[in-house]
Amino acid sequence: xxxxxxxxxFDGTLMDTETCAYDVFxxxxxxxxxxxxxxxxxxxxxxHDAFDVYGELERLTGRPIDxxxxxxxxxxxxxETALKLGLLPGVMERLEEARRSGxxxxxxxxxxxxxxxSHLRRQGxxxxxxxxxxxxxxxxxxxxxxxxxxxxxKLGVRAEEAxxxxxxxxxxxxxxAAGLFAVAVPNRMxxxxxxxxxxxxxxxxxxxxxxxxxxxxxxxxx
Numbered sequence: 671x672x673x674x675x676x677x678x679x680f681d682g683t684l685m686d687t688e689t690c691a692y693d694v695f696x697x698x699x700x701x702x703x704x705x706x707x708x709x710x711x712x713x714x715x716x717x718h719d720a721f722d723v724y725g726e727l728e729r730l731t732g733r734p735i736d737x738x739x740x741x742x743x744x745x746x747x748x749x750e751t752a753l754k755l756g757l758l759p760g761v762m763e764r765l766e767e768a769r770r771s772g773x774x775x776x777x778x779x780x781x782x783x784x785x786x787x788s789h790l791r792r793q794g795x796x797x798x799x800x801x802x803x804x805x806x807x808x809x810x811x812x813x814x815x816x817x818x819x820x821x822x823x824k825l826g827v828r829a830e831e832a833x834x835x836x837x838x839x840x841x842x843x844x845x846x847a848a849g850l851f852a853v854a855v856p857n858r859m860x861x862x863x864x865x866x867x868x869x870x871x872x873x874x875x876x877x878x879x880x881x882x883x884x885x886x887x888x889x890x891x892x
Contacts, residue, residue: 672831672884673773673831673832673833673851673880673883673884674773674774674825674827674831674832675773675774675775675776675822675825675827675831675832675833676764676768676773676774676775676776676832676833676834676835676880677775677776677777677778677818677821677822677825677832677833677834677835677845677850678775678776678777678778678834678835679716679777679778679779679834679835679836679837679838679841680777680779680781680786680789681715681716681779681780681781681837682715682716682837682838682857682859682860683758683835683836683837683841683855684757684758684761684789684793684795685752685755685756685757685758685789685793686755686758686857686858687748687752687755687789688715688837688857688859688860689857689858689859690748690751690752690755691744691748692706692708692711692859693751694744694747694748694751695711695723695744696711698727698740698743698744699727699730702727702730702731702735703731704727704730704731706723708859708862709862710723710726711723712838712859712860712862712863715837715838715840715859715860716780716812716813716836716837716838716839716840716841716844717780717811717812717813717838717840718780718805718811720840724737724740724741727740752789753792756793757793757795758857758874758875759874759875759876760874760875760876760877761795761875762795763875763876764835764875764879764880765795765798767879767880767881768798768880769798771880771881773880774800774801774825774826774827775798775799775800776799776800776801776802776803776821776822776824776825776832777790777799777801777802777803777821778803778812778817778818778820778821778834778841778844778845779802779803779804779805779817780804780805780811780812780817780840780841781804781805782804782805782806783802783804783805783806783807785804786802786804787802790802800824800825801821801824801825803817803820803821803824804817807820808820812838812840812841812843812844813839813840813841813843813844813847814844814847815844815845815847815848816844817844818834818844818845818847818848818850819848822848822850828849829848829849829850830849830850830851832850832851833850833851833852833853833880833883834848834850834851834852834853835853835855835875836852836853836854836855836868837854837855837856837857837859837860838860838863839860839863839864839865839867842854842865842867842868843867846867851869851870851883851887852867852868852869852870853868853869853870853871853872853878853883854868854870854871854872855871855872855874855875855877855878856871869887870883
């Protein structure tokens with residue numbers, strides 16, 4: 671069965687917004703005399719609230735914190751840092767390949783629509799995407815498959831006709847549960863994750879092509 675669509679994750683896949691998010695909170699922890707292990711933080715990558723970063727800081731310090739103030743600071747610093755970022759290497763190559771090949775392009779992200787849309791437009795790539803699905807569109811985010819199911823429905827294809835490109839295990843599991851062929855592209859923040867469930871693990875966006883996936887995947891011969 672031919673590939674007809676590709677659905678990209680956003681954070682950590684198109685832009686390295688995850689590293690700067692971790693760095694901001696690691697700094698906050700440091701100011702409280704604590705360390706934020708990446709193994710804890712990475713539980714939240716690709717999803718929401720799997721790890722209570724505020725509750726853990728309260729537990730470590732033994733005192734309550736001003737969650738509202740810390741959240742506001744985190745969001746402000748994260749936005750400021752992310753505005754300095756460009757697209758990750760290979761992103762434009764894969765977007766252009768998908769467009770040349772006639773694939774419809776979607777996006778499925780556990781982040782909110784305002785965050786996603788602002789970055790897509792700032793990077794000049796919004797027009798590549800025929801469907802943008804965010805946390806505003808579903809009741810449950812990744813690893814629940816709802817975002818991917820919505821994306822393929824909006825793109826007008828069946829799940830087995832689509833490829834998902836993800837950087838996290840939460841995203842990978844969402845894509846697989848929805849029935850997509852899943853490509854894992856680990857980054858610095860997710861490199862230690864177990865991607866054994868992936869159909870393909872690539873070393874960056876330049877580490878694969880959709881043409882090669884079409885040629886090699888078992889379903890291509892069906």
